[in-house]
Amino acid sequence: MWDHLKFRHGVHPPELKELTARIAIRRVPYPDEVVLPLRQHAGKPARPVVKAGDRVERGDVLAEPDGYVSTPVHASAAGTVEQICLWPHPDGSYAPAVRIAVDRYSPQAPRPRLVPDWTRLEPPELVEAIRQAGVVGLGGAAFPTHVKLAPPKDQVVDTVLINGCECEPYLTTDHRTMVEYPERVHLGMRIMMRCLGAKRAMIGIELNKPDAIAAIRRTLPSDLDVTVLGLEVKYPQGAEKMLIKALLDREVPSGKLPLHVGVVVQNVASAATIAEVFETGLPLVERIVTVTGRGVKRPSNLIVPVGMKLRDLIDACGGFTADAREIVFGGPMMGFAQAHLDTPLVKGTSGVVVLAAAETKPTVSYPCIRCGHCLDSCPVFLNPQLLGQLALKERWEEMETNHLADCMLCGCCGYTCPSNIPLPQLFALAKAALRRRPTPV
Amino acid sequence: MSTPSLLITASPHLAAGDSTPKIMWTVVASLAPIVAVATYFFGPSALLVVAAATAGAVVIERAFDRRGTLRDGSAVITGVLLGLTLPAGLPLWMAFTGGVFGIAIGKLVFGGLGQNVFNPALLGRAFLQAAFPVAMTTWPVPAAGGWWSLRGDIFALPFASPRALETVTGATPLGRMKFDHQATPLLDLVLGTTSGSLGETSGLLILLCGGYLALRNYLNWRIPASIFAVVAIVATGLHALDPARYPGAAFMLFSGGLMLGAMYMATDLVTSPVTNPGCWIFGAAIGLLVVVIRIWGGLAEGVMYSILIVNAFVPLLNRWTQPRLFGSAGLTVRS
Numbered sequence: 133m134w135d136h137l138k139f140r141h142g143v144h145p146p147e148l149k150e151l152t153a154r155i156a157i158r159r160v161p162y163p164d165e166v167v168l169p170l171r172q173h174a175g176k177p178a179r180p181v182v183k184a185g186d187r188v189e190r191g192d193v194l195a196e197p198d199g200y201v202s203t204p205v206h207a208s209a210a211g212t213v214e215q216i217c218l219w220p221h222p223d224g225s226y227a228p229a230v231r232i233a234v235d236r237y238s239p240q241a242p243r244p245r246l247v248p249d250w251t252r253l254e255p256p257e258l259v260e261a262i263r264q265a266g267v268v269g270l271g272g273a274a275f276p277t278h279v280k281l282a283p284p285k286d287q288v289v290d291t292v293l294i295n296g297c298e299c300e301p302y303l304t305t306d307h308r309t310m311v312e313y314p315e316r317v318h319l320g321m322r323i324m325m326r327c328l329g330a331k332r333a334m335i336g337i338e339l340n341k342p343d344a345i346a347a348i349r350r351t352l353p354s355d356l357d358v359t360v361l362g363l364e365v366k367y368p369q370g371a372e373k374m375l376i377k378a379l380l381d382r383e384v385p386s387g388k389l390p391l392h393v394g395v396v397v398q399n400v401a402s403a404a405t406i407a408e409v410f411e412t413g414l415p416l417v418e419r420i421v422t423v424t425g426r427g428v429k430r431p432s433n434l435i436v437p438v439g440m441k442l443r444d445l446i447d448a449c450g451g452f453t454a455d456a457r458e459i460v461f462g463g464p465m466m467g468f469a470q471a472h473l474d475t476p477l478v479k480g481t482s483g484v485v486v487l488a489a490a491e492t493k494p495t496v497s498y499p500c501i502r503c504g505h506c507l508d509s510c511p512v513f514l515n516p517q518l519l520g521q522l523a524l525k526e527r528w529e530e531m532e533t534n535h536l537a538d539c540m541l542c543g544c545c546g547y548t549c550p551s552n553i554p555l556p557q558l559f560a561l562a563k564a565a566l567r568r569r570p571t572p573v
Numbered sequence: 574m575s576t577p578s579l580l581i582t583a584s585p586h587l588a589a590g591d592s593t594p595k596i597m598w599t600v601v602a603s604l605a606p607i608v609a610v611a612t613y614f615f616g617p618s619a620l621l622v623v624a625a626a627t628a629g630a631v632v633i634e635r636a637f638d639r640r641g642t643l644r645d646g647s648a649v650i651t652g653v654l655l656g657l658t659l660p661a662g663l664p665l666w667m668a669f670t671g672g673v674f675g676i677a678i679g680k681l682v683f684g685g686l687g688q689n690v691f692n693p694a695l696l697g698r699a700f701l702q703a704a705f706p707v708a709m710t711t712w713p714v715p716a717a718g719g720w721w722s723l724r725g726d727i728f729a730l731p732f733a734s735p736r737a738l739e740t741v742t743g744a745t746p747l748g749r750m751k752f753d754h755q756a757t758p759l760l761d762l763v764l765g766t767t768s769g770s771l772g773e774t775s776g777l778l779i780l781l782c783g784g785y786l787a788l789r790n791y792l793n794w795r796i797p798a799s800i801f802a803v804v805a806i807v808a809t810g811l812h813a814l815d816p817a818r819y820p821g822a823a824f825m826l827f828s829g830g831l832m833l834g835a836m837y838m839a840t841d842l843v844t845s846p847v848t849n850p851g852c853w854i855f856g857a858a859i860g861l862l863v864v865v866i867r868i869w870g871g872l873a874e875g876v877m878y879s880i881l882i883v884n885a886f887v888p889l890l891n892r893w894t895q896p897r898l899f900g901s902a903g904l905t906v907r908s
Contacts, residue, residue: 145587301587373899386900427577456577464586471581485586492580498593498645499687504793504847505589512899517847518891535898543585550591551687557583 139374142366143544151431152304159435160448166439167476169229173268174275175201186213191242203266208417208437210238220472222461247413255327265415271399274480281327289328293397296337297370300463303483305422306400308433310344314351320403332357340365368542372397423449427456427486443473457489465543498551506545516545523558597646603782611771615661625665627652629672654694657772662713662725671697691884712768745769747829747873762827776827783836792840799856800835807864834876851894858883
């Protein structure tokens, strides 16, 4: 078929990855304080199990999962719990968080612990171990990984897709992970295949990362059915539905999960984290993150304890340049602009982009001129033009009938809009308004 | 560490680099060669007529301007395009009035940029056609008299009858074909050495200027493509039936306002469909109407009315051609 190994529409933003693509990952010194929000995953926030004054070691549980779609939160540094209070959250709100004053001279060694031998564990035990380690999707959405790895009994998963696209401009987190830790990606993939009973795996990597493709190919395990495929460099290639379409030519039905077509997608960083859990026994307490943009002096790829504050992170990268203007958590296409330098980095933060004044977008909007560029870019074939006009009139219900729920807020429409209408923001607003709507009795 | 004053905006934080004013002013720039060629053929009157129509459009836009909408360039496009649809000898006050009408009734009453249903320039022209039918169909022959001589009493006072100047006027190629059954050499049509409105002359140049916009994705190429295809197919078919009565495809394509209409009027972003299938249907319907009006209608030229009529169907076309949602195969799609 003519559209095999591709998805239709999408956009080609500038890649801007050259700032950090060749810089090796380095570890940052521990800051004086880490702040761990209780909500670092999609689903219900975790329930705190520590109180002010408690002494915690690195890797200790601070909060337990509340329900099935929830994950625990662990101390990312040894120290003393100062307070559990409202704190700036990367999503822009204030949310409950555990503040830990970090021991200044601690070696930050975790408590001795038993490392489970994954080869002897049954799939349910593996999934539970991954859950107890607080693993979430590290690509940005932070969906609890254990939920994806334990599908309902009637769903057969034939393929595990490992997502190494990293289609967001600027970010090189997954890129460097694949270059420096390809074996971990493979081990994580192997464990996930065991959890799901999948016979086959595929690793999709955008073609702008030839060194990552080479590293992954070089270390490919010979006993597994794994295919490594280079993919067209196009945004949003890393969106689950687009990746499945490109790699397998399967279309996930509207309103359904990838499971429905027998696929589970996991980001390479998540795979590497799962491997780490079974290598060291340490839960998810640190992650690799790209700090980049022309507004920061020393763009870097860092291993950062979860909960490190933006201020400390920027310090570790040499500070702001004189023309730094906007700080975005995540990539520039879907990320959130930050208002506080005290905002902590959370598990799902895949990058910190500091935009210089010249890189920021103009804030002035014009009326819609119906050019149709948004329709030509929408990867799920919505009509963003119509949805945008409805949103401006607050006609939320009509937006719902025009498939607002299928919008994944990828930002393609807003990127192409010549009138600079904040379409993704309007759609997020509409989704929130529809969620708040009282349920009919 | 110095703390920058932080900007908070919504994602995406990158933009493709096109902006509405940039698109509009690029369209204006792409019209400059067409105006220049019209001036070459018709002398300074061409420039004056275009300037008068543009002045009318700009003055009324400015009068209603509360949000700096003049800077987006859309009023200038309307004015220049209207000017290009007028004959060189039209009194300037009429051209000015056409610009005022086009913007006021064609755009501002609908709510300004992006809200209008009909192409404002064509609405302005339709108004002039209805109000001043004689002046609108007096076609000075290019290069009659010296280049500097004016082509008609263009400085006539409002509501005074224009003096009949000693200028040679001639019928347009379409008029000659329709009423006298005389053909015009194709080369004259392509290069523009014929009589007609300012922008009805060099088809080749309009094709080039519009093609540039299509390459920049500032107009949807599907619209002119489908107009040309339908006009060519229908005209060829009719020509094969009765060559003496029906002109061939090349004549139909390069005569009259078809080029300007297909490249610049029908492709007006605001008044054309947003969906690509909608654009194909939109163009095809215009092409069909153009042939029907030209051959069987009472007028020699039908591009203006064809586009205005199909403009009215754009909301319907958009509705009919909504994109098929990703992953909706086999699902019932609610409309």
